[in-house]
Structure formats: structure tokens, C-alpha cells
Amino acid sequence: MAAKKQAKLSERDTKTLAKINGIARQALTQASRGNNPALEIRTRTLSNISFNQKKKLIELGDKTQSREFFNVAMARKFMQTMLVASKCKNLIDEGKTISIRQMFYVCKHTLDGSNENTFEDQDESDPIIEDLEVGIDALREELHLFAKRRGGLVGPLVVRDGADDIDLARMGSGAWLIPSICEDNVLKFVRCKAEFILFVEKDAVFQRLNEDGFWKQHNCILMTTEGQATRGARRLLQRMALELKLPIYVLVDSDPWGLYIYSVLKQGSINLAYESMRMAVPDVRFLGMSAYDYKKFTMPKAAEIKLTKEDSARADQMKGYAWFKDKKWQREIQGIIDNGFKMELDSLLAKGITFMAEEYIPKKLRDKDYLQ
Amino acid sequence: MAAKKQAKLSERDTKTLAKINGIARQALTQASRGNNPALEIRTRTLSNISFNQKKKLIELGDKTQSREFFNVAMARKFMQTMLVASKCKNLIDEGKTISIRQMFYVCKHTLDGSNENTFEDQDESDPIIEDLEVGIDALREELHLFAKRRGGLVGPLVVRDGADDIDLARMGSGAWLIPSICEDNVLKFVRCKAEFILFVEKDAVFQRLNEDGFWKQHNCILMTTEGQATRGARRLLQRMALELKLPIYVLVDSDPWGLYIYSVLKQGSINLAYESMRMAVPDVRFLGMSAYDYKKFTMPKAAEIKLTKEDSARADQMKGYAWFKDKKWQREIQGIIDNGFKMELDSLLAKGITFMAEEYIPKKLRDKDYLQ
Numbered sequence: 001m002a003a004k005k006q007a008k009l010s011e012r013d014t015k016t017l018a019k020i021n022g023i024a025r026q027a028l029t030q031a032s033r034g035n036n037p038a039l040e041i042r043t044r045t046l047s048n049i050s051f052n053q054k055k056k057l058i059e060l061g062d063k064t065q066s067r068e069f070f071n072v073a074m075a076r077k078f079m080q081t082m083l084v085a086s087k088c089k090n091l092i093d094e095g096k097t098i099s100i101r102q103m104f105y106v107c108k109h110t111l112d113g114s115n116e117n118t119f120e121d122q123d124e125s126d127p128i129i130e131d132l133e134v135g136i137d138a139l140r141e142e143l144h145l146f147a148k149r150r151g152g153l154v155g156p157l158v159v160r161d162g163a164d165d166i167d168l169a170r171m172g173s174g175a176w177l178i179p180s181i182c183e184d185n186v187l188k189f190v191r192c193k194a195e196f197i198l199f200v201e202k203d204a205v206f207q208r209l210n211e212d213g214f215w216k217q218h219n220c221i222l223m224t225t226e227g228q229a230t231r232g233a234r235r236l237l238q239r240m241a242l243e244l245k246l247p248i249y250v251l252v253d254s255d256p257w258g259l260y261i262y263s264v265l266k267q268g269s270i271n272l273a274y275e276s277m278r279m280a281v282p283d284v285r286f287l288g289m290s291a292y293d294y295k296k297f298t299m300p301k302a303a304e305i306k307l308t309k310e311d312s313a314r315a316d317q318m319k320g321y322a323w324f325k326d327k328k329w330q331r332e333i334q335g336i337i338d339n340g341f342k343m344e345l346d347s348l349l350a351k352g353i354t355f356m357a358e359e360y361i362p363k364k365l366r367d368k369d370y371l372q
Numbered sequence: 373m374a375a376k377k378q379a380k381l382s383e384r385d386t387k388t389l390a391k392i393n394g395i396a397r398q399a400l401t402q403a404s405r406g407n408n409p410a411l412e413i414r415t416r417t418l419s420n421i422s423f424n425q426k427k428k429l430i431e432l433g434d435k436t437q438s439r440e441f442f443n444v445a446m447a448r449k450f451m452q453t454m455l456v457a458s459k460c461k462n463l464i465d466e467g468k469t470i471s472i473r474q475m476f477y478v479c480k481h482t483l484d485g486s487n488e489n490t491f492e493d494q495d496e497s498d499p500i501i502e503d504l505e506v507g508i509d510a511l512r513e514e515l516h517l518f519a520k521r522r523g524g525l526v527g528p529l530v531v532r533d534g535a536d537d538i539d540l541a542r543m544g545s546g547a548w549l550i551p552s553i554c555e556d557n558v559l560k561f562v563r564c565k566a567e568f569i570l571f572v573e574k575d576a577v578f579q580r581l582n583e584d585g586f587w588k589q590h591n592c593i594l595m596t597t598e599g600q601a602t603r604g605a606r607r608l609l610q611r612m613a614l615e616l617k618l619p620i621y622v623l624v625d626s627d628p629w630g631l632y633i634y635s636v637l638k639q640g641s642i643n644l645a646y647e648s649m650r651m652a653v654p655d656v657r658f659l660g661m662s663a664y665d666y667k668k669f670t671m672p673k674a675a676e677i678k679l680t681k682e683d684s685a686r687a688d689q690m691k692g693y694a695w696f697k698d699k700k701w702q703r704e705i706q707g708i709i710d711n712g713f714k715m716e717l718d719s720l721l722a723k724g725i726t727f728m729a730e731e732y733i734p735k736k737l738r739d740k741d742y743l744q
Contacts, residue, residue, distance in 0.1 A: 094725060097583060099576035102721045108674040109722075117674075146579060152549045161544020172533020173558060175549045177524045180579065186545060204471035207518060207552065211469060302480040302489075349474045350481075353466065 010185040012142060013092050019136040020089050027069070027082065037069040039081060041135040042274065049273045051322035056282040058267050058323070060134070060274040067131075080128045081135070083107050083118055088132070091144035097181060100126055100145055134274045139183075140231070146180035147231045151203070153178055154210060155221030156193035157244075165190055168221070173210065178225070182236040192244050197221045198361070199237065199284075201252040201261055205345045205356070212357035218365075221246070228261055231272075234279040237265065241281045248281060249370060251361070254289035255307075255342035256314040259333065262286050267323050286371040287364050289343055291335025296369075297360060303347035307340055328371050382557040384514060385464050391508040392461050399441070399454070409441040411453060413507040414646065421645045423694035428654040430639050430695070432506070432646040439503075452500045453507070455479050455490055460504070463516035469553060472498055472517055506646045511555075512603070518552035519603045523575070525550055526582060527593030528565040529616075537562055540593070545582065550597070554608040564616050569593045570733070571609065571656075573624040573633055577717045577728070584729035590737075593618070600633055603644075606651040609637065613653045620653060621742060623733070626661035627679075627714035628686040631705065634658050639695050658743040659736050661715055663707025668741075669732060675719035679712055700743050 009017070027037040041064060042048065048061040069078045087106050091098065098106065104125040110117050119125045133140055140147065152175025157168045161179065168176050179187065198220050200206050206224035209215070215222040221240070225233045241248055250265060252258030266284045268276030290296075294303065307315075318324055319333050336342065348356040364370065381389070399409040413436060414420065420433040441450045459478050463469065470478065476497040482489050491497045505512055512519065524547025529540045533551065540548050551559065570592050572578050578596035581587070587594040593612070597605045613620055622637060624630030638656045640648030662668075666675070679687075690696055691705050708714060720728045736742065 091725070096725050098580060098721060098725060099718070101576060101716075102580065102718045105674060105716075105719045105722045106725070110673060146576070149575065149579075159544075161546055164542040164544040166542065166544060166546070170536040170538065171548070172531070172536040172538060172551070173553065174533055174538070174551045176543070177547045177549045179544070179546045181545065203521065204473060204518070207521075208470060208474070301482060302477060344473075344477075346471070346474045347477045349470060350477045353463070353468050353470060353478070 008095075009092070012183065012185045016136075016138050016142045017089060017092050019138055020085050020092075023085060023136055024082070031069070036071075037078070039067045039078065039131075039135055040064045041067060041131050044130065044134065044274065046270065049270055051267070053322075056267055056323070057276040057280050058270060058273050059276055077128065077131075080107075080118065080125070081131055084125065084128050084132055085136075088143040088145070097144045097146050100129055100140075100147065103129065103145060130274075139235075139275060139278055141181045141183050141235070149178055149180040149232050150227075150230050151178045151223070151225035151233050152176055152206070153221065153223045153236075155197075155215045155223075156219060157189065157221055158191040160188040160190050161186065173207075175206070175210070175224075178223075178230070178233050178236060180230075180232045182232050182239060184239070187236075187239075189240075189243055192246075193219065194221045194244070194246060195219050197223060197237070197240060197246050197248040198287075199223045199225075199248060199250045199265070200345070201225070201227065201250075201258060202345060205251065208349075208353075209357050209361075212354050214357045214361070217357075218362075229265060231275075231279065234265065234281075237284075238279055238281050241283060248284045249287040249365070250284055251287050251345060252289070253342065253344045254291055254293070254336060256311060256318055256333070256336065258289070259286075259318065260314075263318075263321075263323065283372070286332075287361070288370075289345060289348075290369075290371075291332060291339050291343075293360075294339065294343065297348075297351070299343065299347065300350050302350045303343050304339075304341040305343065307336070307342060311342060312337065332371060380467075381464070384555065384557045388508075388510050388514045389461065389464050391510055392457050392464075395457060395508055396454070403441070408443075409450070411439040411450065411503075411507055412436045413439060413503050416502065416506065416646065418642065421642055423639070425694075428639055428695070429648040429652050430642060430645050431648055449500065449503075452479075452490065452497070453503055456497065456500050456504055457508075460515040460517070469516045469518050472501055472512075472519065475501065475517060502646075511607075511647060511650055513553045513555050513607070521550055521552040521604050522599075522602050523550045523595065523597035523605050524548055524578070525593065525595045525608075527569075527587045527595075528591060529561065529593055530563040532560040532562050533558065541588075545579075547578070547582070547596075550595075550602070550605050550608060552602075552604045554604050554611065556611070559608075559611075561612075561615055564618075565591065566593045566616070566618060567591050569595060569609070569612060569618050569620040570659075571595045571597075571620060571622045571637070572717070573597070573599065573622075573630060574717060577623065580721075580725075581729050581733075584726050586729045586733070589729075590734075601637060603647075603651065606637065606653075609656075610651055610653050613655060620656045621659040621737070622656055623659050623717060624661070625714065625716045626663055626665070626708060628683055628690055628705070628708065630661070631658075631690065632686075635690075635693075635695065655744070658704075659733070660742075661717060661720075662741075662743075663704060663711050663715075665732075666711065666715065669720075669723070671715065671719065672722050674722045675715050676711075676713040677715065679708070679714060683714060684709065704743060 030037040043065045048063045052059045104122040108119045154171045203226045268280040402409040415437045420435045424431045476494040480491045526543045575598045640652040
């Protein structure tokens, strides 16, 4: 799999290549001096993760783990890391991107003169990719690897993706599928007339609001990720927050899982703590549904869904999170527990098909009725 | 939830309204004559489903079930069906669409002077919607209900969706998200320069082919549904087959589940047998991966994934299906069983990042190496 054609490298690609070459050179130098080649990689365990109160981000700490070549327990992982790094180098050279599943197949082979495979299955290659991200401080996307994409976008925004200018205000009843890789060497914002971004958890809610012309009337960007946001969607949201300087309002179901979707957008996740800096949007606003909307909007009994044991346990757990310690969040979570029920955005339709677009959201925006 | 504004009705909407009014009028007439109002609905059980050899479709038979108002066991369902029908009428009047989850909330309420709810949960309302579809012979989409959307499309095709003309050749690294409702009153084909459609099961494969410019080079439409196709995607594919008269090639993983995705596109599914006529595309071609591609393309051992017991059982089951009785299909399924392994499209990357776009697919197309 030699580099077939040398793609013209962007500044970002040049930097990433230098990082990959760096670890390779370091290993070589150590070996040629008769030392034991080793990689120092920050450990991705709960004990090395903390909430940075000042930056309002979940962060990975400085504890590291050594991965040595001349160590029976570590040699396999050392080799695997170098193999993945070399394949990423090829991808950057060729200007191509692949999925992490595809990377597994690109790397998997039987070592000459043995029965040993480089990788047995993807459970083995995925953590190596994460190691490499942390080890050389490069996003997976910078290594030319793409994650799943999910969700869509519409609104008064023109983006440039490769050679194409795409007007997200002209998507009909459909939407523009959020790309896996939303880095600035691929995706640029050309023109934006939006005044804010409305992020909705569920696609069915997005479709309802789109059909009602909500974003046209309120001059905003409408975005959905169909549940927990993908890496691409989080990067895109952060870039829109920073580059377009737009306020972002988030609409999720009133339950611990909805709150957690908001929370990941805001301060990052435990799993991807090492990338919070490049993905989290600390200013993002929680517009709803709040546990207190039930009374405020005199919701019908049909909206109630009894909390399960799992829901209650999760709510209790979330009350303990450092990033939910503030009184307003404790009150919000307690509100769900006290209600004894959760509510879905969809239940707003019990008040009328267009109630959400015409009354619920406009009132919440008007009253600045959100948490941050 | 009165009709707020009377939308201008399309021909299709007018027809659907007439069907809904028909069952309401029938029930009223029966009641006023002192008869027992009843609905006759075709039963959606396995025993009423068969494979039509001539049309090459899985079809629902003529066995019906009566649903009577004055019958304790049936009264609840009769009322529920009428309730859903009346809410669908409202949606059509207002020119709005909602999800089936949202329909549950629109319908759910406590009956006056009782503790009885119209619906307890969505498991109760979904089958009623299916009953209504079968009962009045209208697609869910014609009742203004949308299902989940998933998957995307790119290629030399311009579609008109509402007021927007969308050029699917200018989607950058992204794609146009396939809408939930692809009926001809919403979506029109404006201009098509494509010569065929390439349907790929997996989004990661779609992204790889899109990046390699496959559809530009081969002048085709590239489509993915990320696994089993949604209703919207199947309707779109059928409309493209009939209206654009394009041949369709399907690429799925070489395993019983991949073959089944192809099979649902081709002759419909058991679950949605009553809609095969409006969703299936009998001419769709199975391009790969075939069990015999392993030798044909000298695939590396890395491509092999051992069949599980579940895979083998599923393969045996599929050999028994009426629509796979033909010798060529028996040979294809037996090929998987004899190999003892399955293969993913992603594994083609073991032969090179661009092997799929530059060698595998072009050779299969050139050699007309497909099953139909």
C-alpha cells in the first residue's frame, strides 16, 4: 500500500505528520543508542480524569504510562502503536481518510514466519488508535480516521466543503448530513446570517420544527444529532460557537439521559476527556425540557412517563458530578426526582401539533428561561 | 387541536382523506341502521403472507379480521382505530406531518369520567397505525406520519423538495439526508445525468467511495442506508428505478444479514408485506460481496471472519425462503456456508485504500458479475 500520489499537504496535515515522524524518530534514536525504545502515553483511567472548574471542562490529567519495546507485556502494544502510526502516515501522504473499522483491516495481517496476527479484532485496534491520539496529541480526524456520522443541519448558513458551496437554507424537507470530519482544512463557513443555533436531541423534533419553518421565522440554525452527539457534530458545534460566535440553545428530553447529552456538549465526556479542549462548548445553554416546564406550561397528564429504577439511580449519580454541583443544576435534577416522571419533547404535541414551534420555544427564548 | 389553517390539498391528500372519511361514514351508517359497526382489516400474520412468483414480491393475502364496535374484546381497538384516523385527518387538513411516537402523544388521553386511557404506550398505538394503513390501503406516509430517516445520497441528480432545488452533485464530503417522506407530492426529480445507482449498505464504505470520486468517474448515484433500509429510502429507490429507469447495483457484506438487506430491497419484507407493491424493486442487482469473491480477488486471510452458530442457522433458514429457491441463490448462500466465514466490504481495504473504487467494483461491473 505505497503512497500512490502525493497529496498537497495542508498546514494541519504537515503538523500531524511531524508528530508521527517524531515518535518514530525517537524510537529509532533510543534503539540505536542501545536504549529500550518506549512511548509515554497519558493514562485514560477514571483516576486520571478531573473537572477543571476554571475552564469548565472534563480533562485528562498528567499521569502517564510507559510502553516499552523490550518488555514482554508491552512489546505487542508498542508494535501495534507503531503499525497504526505508519498507516496513518500513509493516509495523510495519500490524502485519504478511512473508518476505524477499515483501519483494523488495513493493519490486520499474520506476521511472517509465525501464526501471530498483528491484531485479532477491532477491540484491540480501537484503543491503540486512542493511545496514538493521546500520545502525539492529535485528534483522530487529524490522523485521517473518521468516526460514525449521524444527524443533520439546516439554516441560513453557507458552508464550503471541498469544492462545493452548500446553502443549508435550501435543503427542502431534508437536511445536510453532518460530515464525520469537520476540521477547518475540509470545512469552511462562507456566509452566516443566523442569530443563534437551536440544537435538538431528536430527529423527529427536528423534522417537526423544520416543517413549521421555525428556523426561517427565528433566523437560526437547526441541528440534530439523533441522541448523543457524534465527534463530527461536537467539533462542528464548537467551531460554530467560536468562529460564528452564535449562542447555542439545547433542547433535550426531561430525563437524566437528556441532561447528560447536554452535559457532554458542554464540558465533554469521561471517555473522550483528552479531547474536551477541542470538542466541548462551555457556553452552551440548556433551554429545556426542564422538570419545571410541566407546571409552567400546564402539560397534560399524557406527558408523564414514570421514572424507572434505572432513571432514579442515574439522576442520583448525576447529582454527584462535579460539573452539576451548582445549585441551579441540583434543583433541575431534583425536579425530575420530585416529579417522579420524565417527559419527552414529543409530548409537547399533546398541546397541539405546532405548540412547540409557536409557543413553547418562543416563550422560553423570550423569557431567557434557560440554564447555563 | 382544530385545523388551524386549511392547507391546499394535493391530489394524493384528497384521495387519502376520502378513504378516511369512507370508513367513518361506513361506521356511522351501520350504527344508524342499528347494525354493529365493524372494520374489516386484512390480517398481518405469517399465515396470510406469501411470495408471488410472477410479481416477485412478498405479499399479504386476503384473509381478514373483523373489528366490531359492540364486542367487548374489540371495542377498544375499534375506538383506537377511529381516533388515530381522525387525528390523521387533522394532519392532512393542516398540511402537517408527525412521527409515530408523536402520534402516540397526540392520541393519548384519559377518557372523561373514567380512569381509562385511550392508549397506555406506543406498543399499543403502532399496530393501530398499521391496521389503518392496511384497512384503508394508504401508506403511512400518505397518512402524514413519518418514520425514522437514515442514510444519504450523492450524485448527478437534482431533486425538488418543496421550494428548493437541491443539486446532489454538490454535497462536498457530506451527503443529502434521505427524507422520511419521499412521495411525489413532496419530492420531484428535476434533472438526472446518472447512468446507474450504486447502493452500499455501510456509510463508511459510502464515505470511502465518495472521497475517491467514484460516482463522478462512473457517473452514478451513490446511496447508503447504514444497514437495513428505512421506508423513505425504499420508496426513493423504487421511484428512482421506475421514474429515472436506472439500473441499481447493491453492495452488502458477504453474510446472511447482508443478503437479507438486499432481499428486502428486492421483494419486500414479511413485516411490511402489505406495502411491497409500493416499496420493493424486483430488478435490483446483487453486485457483491459474493462468497466467491474471496478466490476471484485473492483476498487475504485477514478478510475472514468465522461464521457464528447464529450466522449458520440464519443461512440455513434463508436457503428455505421461496424467493431464494433459484439455483444461483442456493449456490451463493451455500458458498458462505462452505467458506465457513463471512466477509465485510471494509475488508477490501486490506488490498489497498482505493482497491474497492479502482478495481473491485469496476471489474464486477465490467464482467456483469452480479445476481438478480
